[in-house]
Every structure is written in structure tokens, then in C-alpha cells.
Amino acid sequence: MQKTSEANGHVVDIDPSYAEGDRAAAGRWQKCLRFLKKNTIVILTVSGVLIGVGIGMAARSMHLSRAQMTYFAFPGEMLLRMLRMIILPLVVCSLISGAASLDTRSLGKLGAIAVGYFLVTTLLASGLAIALGFIIKPGAGAGALNSNTLGLDDTVPTNKETVDSFLDLARNLFPSNLVAAAFQTYATDYKMIVRNRTLGNATFEKIPVGTQIDGMNILGLVLFALVLGVALKKLGREGEDLIRFFNSFNEATMILVSWIMWYVPFGIMFLVGSKIVEMDDIVLLVTSLGKYIFASILGHVIHGGVVLPLIYFAFTRKNPFQFLVGLITPFATAFATCSSSATLPSMIKCIEENNGVDKRISRFILPIGATVNMDGAAIFQCMAAVFIAQLNNYDLNAGQIFTILVTATASSVGAAGVPAGGVLTIAIILEAIGLPTNDLSLILAVDWIVDRTTTVVNVEGDALGAGILHYLNEKDAPKSHHELSDVYVEAVPNCKSECETSPLVMHKNPTSTPSNVTEPEAKESVL
Template sequence: MSAKDVRYLTFPGELLMRILQMLVLPLIISSVIAGMSSVDKTAHGKIGLRAFSYYMVTTFIAAFTGIALAVLLQPGKSSRTASVSSSGNAEAVQIVDSFLDLIRNMIPSNLVEACFRKYKTVYSRSVTATSEKNDTVPIDDTVPGPGTSDGVNVLGLLVFSVAFGLILGIMENEAKPLRHFFDCLNKAIMQLVNIVIWYSPVGILFLLAGQIVKVTDIAEMGREVAMYAFTVTAGLLIHSLLTLPLIYFMVTRKNPFRFMLGLLQALTTAFGTASSSLTLPVTLYCMEENHNMDKRVTRFMLPIGATMNMDGVALYEAVAALFIAHINNMEFNLGQIIALSFVVTAASTGAAGIPQAGMAAMLIVLESAGLPTEDISLLMMVDWILDRLRTTTNVLGDCIGVSVVQHLSTHELQRSSPADQSLVEESSQF
């Protein structure tokens, strides 16, 4: 097929990508601010801070696990990929500048500009000199300077939204109107995302068709996608069967696998529904009836965890971003990988607990990393099973978080008054 025919073929998929890109900005702001403002430091004290810390630490570990596996196994990087050599000095300079760009983008000078432009160091031509033998000798391989590139500065918006949401949580009653506004905005955006998800199979079908007709070696692409699915599955198993049980054992000194056995009903429900929100009633039952967990902790942490604690999504997004980079022969340096880990951690925090909602969060990551968003169709070939596996990981992380926080907060729970208990149960209705 000609390039024009491929463009016509992928038009329904192009509409899907445009709709998702349209929702990225309000989705980032509303979901992150609504999620962060629910962490009420003064109302829940150490319990809330421990829950928030657990969510951030486990999500970052999951993202790091995904990045490490993707760098080690390199899914999507075929043997035909040509390697580009560069001098050690130039590479070192680019790593330092990428890390500094990461910090600059975390603190944008203009929030409006951050909606469509981000900071990126540009390099001028090499400075050279002539030696005594009339040879051209480089004095400085690269000369970095200020510059910008098109694209949403996702990292800057995420940092501002996290800080703004935490401040709203600290302000208590004074910030109620704003918290309700962002909560309502988040729910409205999620309704739009639900509508888009109904259309997404059609758009993805045409996007995938466009990718297939452009591929010269379908068998090679199939092997690369299979390697991607294997990498994600291996990462989820490591996080679920090694990282989370190790955290549980280190804190509680109890057998984590016996604890997981009591969650079997919730985990199977999560795998079947691919939705941590739909699994929430079963999760509450397993934690309160099978493990006798304090209702003040379960009804505070589990509803928030279904929105904020997305370990499986963070790991999947990290592997998927590097997979798409590999199939496009793009190499990430250390600074870009560090930036990717922060973006994945923050973007997964705002992912909705509904089937295939990770697609919208994945778009945020691809936009931030400067990767082609149309390649998301390749991920959808195996996403039906990976979505169920990462949802199961999310629910397991929520449950272990409840047990860890309750164990660390035993003294606070024993000293809490009935008024404190009603306050915690009331706030859990978020």
C-alpha cells in the first residue's frame, strides 16, 4: 500500500489518538490533584502519611523494576538495529544536560507554556582549533545552550499538581470547594474516558492494520511483541511474588504467602474484571473478614489505593515506553531514564481503576518521552491479558499496604477516639 492509502486506512485510529491527546491535560491535572488532596495530613495523621509513603515507594520500585528488565532484556530491539557510536565525553555531557533538563522541566517558569512546550538543551556546532600539524582538533565536543521543544511538559504539570493537591489536603475545610471541584472534574473526565474506551477497539483495529501493512517482516514484529509481553509478565511476577512479599515480611515478620492465600477471592476477581474499582467490595470483604483488618484502615486506604496505588500500571508503562523506543531505534540515556521513572510513577498514580484506562496514562508517558503515540496500537495486541495481570498486582499491592500501615500504626489506632474513627470512615467515602 502507498503512504496515502495507509494514511486513509488509519484515519479512524488517528481520531482515537486525537481524542486521547485532547483529554491528556485535564486528566493529568484533575486526577493527580484529586488523588493528592485526599491525603489529609492533619485529619489522619501518621496513618495517612504512612499510606502515602507506601504508595509512592512501591510504585517507584515497580517502575524501576520495569525499566531494569527492559534495559536488560531490550524487548523490541532486533538484531538488525544499528548501533550509533559516540565519544565518551559527548555522552557524559549529554547525560548531565539531560539530568539538568529534568530538574528544569520539574519547575516550569510558565505553567501556560508548560501545556505545549518543554525545556530541552540544544547543542551548537563543535568548537575546533588548528594544531601545529594543521590538524583540526576538537576543543569542546558539544556546546549546550537553552532551548525548547514542542510537546506537553508533563513532568512540570505533574509536580505542580502533586504539590497543589497536597496543600489542598493540608488546608482541610478551607479547601473543600476546590477539592470538590477537582474531584467532580476528575469524575467527569473519567466518564469521557469511559466513552472513549467503547470506541477504542475500532480505532485500535485500524491503527494496528496500518502498522501491519507497513511492517516488512511480520514474524519479526510478532517475536518483538511476544518479548515485550514476556518482559511485562516477568516484571509483574517479580513485583508480586518477591518485592511486595519481602516488604510485608520485613514489616510484619509474618508469612506473606499465607496472607496472600486469604486474598485469593479478591485476586481472582481482579483478574476476571481487570478493574481494581470493581474488585473493591471483594477486597474489603477479604481484608476485614479473612484477615480481621481494622475497618478504619481498610475503608480509608483501599478506596484511595484503587485510584492512587498502581504498581502494575507503573511497571507496564515503563516497559512499554522503552519497547516503543527500541522499535523506533531510539536510545535513552541515564538522564532520560531517570525522567521516565518519575513520569511513570506520577502518571500511574492518576490512572483510573477501570479496564484499559492505562491507555490514557500510557499516552501521557509517550508524550513526555517524545515517543510516537501511534505505536500504542502494538501494545494493544497483548493488552487484554496484561491488563488483567497488572490489575491483580495493583490489588495485591493495596492489600499488603493496608496490612503494613496497620502494623505500623497500632499505637495510633489504640489511642484513637470514636470521633476519630467516624472521621476516618467519613473521609473514606472519597
């Protein structure tokens, strides 16, 4: 039956099929608009990476000078500076808030699960890298390859003793000055002292000397923030004011992160483009070290595309790739910046908004994971050790393979979450198994390629770990109501500003209000 409508005094027949078709088209258009609106940053970020590759390849033919390269890379440098600026308040405030919002028993339980997850995945990554190294043999037949033929610099500082590297890791856990820890890290240096000058003979002794080098001691800040959060929780009512302060600081930091996210696509475009422009001869490096690059990236693909998703599925029985789709923006940021620490702000924002992970879980576990969970770095370091061993025709025995596994797992904890942060830690592994460290310049030459997939796997491991903890916590919630205990503040509820308060702080009246008594007017928020 046709519908009719009156227009200019005439009855006009309307075909229902056309009307339904218009409604269907309008519905599809609205869905498309909603999809574009929801994924605007994702689309812009991926486009920024692709455009950056194109701009970089085009700019290589222009033969830019060093000064022009610096100007070209300026927008990308600004992105890195903004992301690094936000790391300190984000890590400290989120960990204090997260630790204070968790019950002590659940904190220990979730912490134990997280440590176990980090340890197992890193060991699996190290084992996978060694297995691929022996199967693919990236260094076999490459004995003639040296840094001179590639025009590389042989001067790589690798004179640090293995024991001092682990002692520095322990020292950085307990910084002597928290203010200095925000921009300096403890590192052991050496000075030579002349002994026994008698009779024309002189012996030299290498003495370790403690120094401070530039770089945030994020490991020490993480431990301090966790302990301070637990201490504030133990204080009870006396610690609530400080908890509310850090909660508010944390929420304000996340607002800053949301603003920075809109600059990410533009900055990423120039980060990728400038890195391509800076390389002298990409083709020669890739062809010379192709098997090593292929083996490393293959290890990252297998671990990030098979092993980690299987672990997530085994715990949650949910589709891991559906979980990862919501994290395309932080993955693109990780690919462009080569820094798991710089990716932390966008990771926290996306995993909460797109995947619904509890804020108290994500802001507790992700800063820790960005510091200590380095699956991609473990693959990269083990593959480099096997590559250098094969390069020097050195057969590794079972004891040395076990040493590589343990040392790579431990040294990846102390690897800085910055570009090329894991390269110098390879020297620790090489020294531990008695291999020469002068071939590290080869690793540095192609680090800019491998480090991108390394960082993506690092942050993927952190994200899936947060998803597993969120699932386990929700599963145990009906059994125990103390799993995530909120911080209650005895104050008059403020309905006007409720949307601005932290999700970690809930309001509670000191006395119940009778139903026949009118609620007081909104007063100034206690936050």
C-alpha cells in the same frame, strides 16, 4: 405429586420436573444475560483486537497507498486523540482531589509505600531482563545483522549527554510555565561554537541550549497537582471551595471517560489493523531479530505473570489473577495504543467499578504510576542494552551491569507514556556504558511489537500497586480513623442531588437538627 391447572374448563396435569427444568433454564439464561451485560465492553474490546489483526492481514494484500493507509487508520487516530484529550484534566483533578482527601500523615505513609513499591518492582524488572539477556544471548552470533540489510534508517538522534538527560528530568519536575507544561516539555539541545581560529586551526565546543519540544510535561503537572492538593488540605475551611471544584471536575471527567469507553473497541480494531498494514516486511524483521523479540516478551511474561502477582499475593494473600481479570479492557487498550497515559482513563474506571478499589486510592496512585512506574520499559531498555552489547561482541563487566540497572531504573521514570517513548532513553544507557548508539535503528524496527507487551506490564504494575495500597489502607483503617479523612462541607443536605456529588465530599450540618423538627426542603446543591 403432580400439580394441576385448569385450562378451557379442563384439568391439565403439569409434570413438576418440566416446571423445574424451565425455571432452571430461565435462571441460566438470566445469568448469561447478566454476564454479557456486565462484560459487554470487555468482550467487544477483545473482539476488536482479534478483528483488527484479521483486517490488517487482509488489507496488506491490497497494497494500499500512503494516503489510503492514513484514511484506514483514521478511526484509531480518533481514539488516541480522545484519550489524550482527557489525560490532562484527569491527571490534574484526580491528583489534587486525592491528595486533598488524604490526611497528611496517611499521605506520607501511602506515598512512601508507593515509592518503595515502584522502586523495588522496577529494579526487579531490570535485574530479570539482564539475567535473561545473559541466558538467552539474543545478540550472540548476530554481528552480521545491520540496518542496511533490513532497509532501515540509521539516522537516530542520540547525541544527548547522559548528565543533561538527568538534569532535564529535574527541570521538568519544576516547569517554569504551567500552561506551557500542558503541551511542551523542556529538553536540552546543543549548538557548536567555533573557538581559536588563529593560525588556521579551529576548535569546536558543544554548548547545551535549553529548548521546548512538543509533548505534555506530565511529570511536572503531577508534582504540582500533588503539592497543590496538600496545600488546599492545609488551608482547611478556606480551601474547601476549590477542593469541591476539583472533585466535581474529576467526576465529570470520569463520565466523559465512560462515554469514550464505548468507542474503544471500534478504535482499537483500526489501531491494530493499521499498524499491521504499515509494516513493510514483518517476516524478515521477526526472523532476523527473533531472539531479541522472544527474550523481551519472555521477560514481560515472567515479570507480569509471576513476579508482580507474587508481590501482590505476599501483601494481600488474595488471588492476583482474579484481580487482573477485571482489568481486561485497560490491558487491551494498552496493547493497542502502546501508551500507559492513554490507558489511564479506562484503568481508573475499571479498577474502581470491577475491583472495588477506593477512589481516593486509585485516583491518587494511578496517575503517579502512569508517569514514574515503568516496569515493562525497564525490561525493554535493559534487554536492548545487553542485545546491542552482544551484537558488538562487547563483554559487560560488573560495574557496567550495575550502571545499566541504575540508569534504566532512573531513565524509565522520565520515559514518556506514549508509543516508542522508551526507545530514545536507551541512548542514555548506551552512552553511560560506552556502547555505540547507531544500532538503535534495529530496536526501533521492532519496537511496535515489543512496545505492546511493555505497556501491558507497565499498567499491570500500576494496577497491582493500587490494589496493594487499597488492602493496606483497609487493614489499618480500624487502627486509625484518619487514614482517609473526608472533606466535610457545612451545608444543608440535599437528598435529591446526593447521588451526583463527589464521593470525596461529605455533607455535615452546622448544628444538629432535633428529631421533632421537620427537615427543610431540598435547596440548590452546594456542588
